[in-house]
Amino acid sequence: MAHYGKESKLSPAKVLEKAVEFFGPGGLGLEVKEKGGGCASFEGGGGHVFIEVCEKGKGADVDLETREWDYQVKQFMNKI
16 A cells, blocks of 8 residues: 655645546545545455545645555646
């Protein structure tokens, strides 16, 4: 399991919206297991992605945890 952190200029809500677009059914095809309360989780392909977002100034602090989706998580971090 790997953990990553990133500061984003996007709002927490926008980060979660982009996460669903990127990892969810319309993107990589992972199943959205949870979304709300500042976090989202996705499962599929023998692994998972969990994202927790907290407001920070005009942007957000983003914490990501993954198993089997490291490369894609790094791609997502570059997009936000």
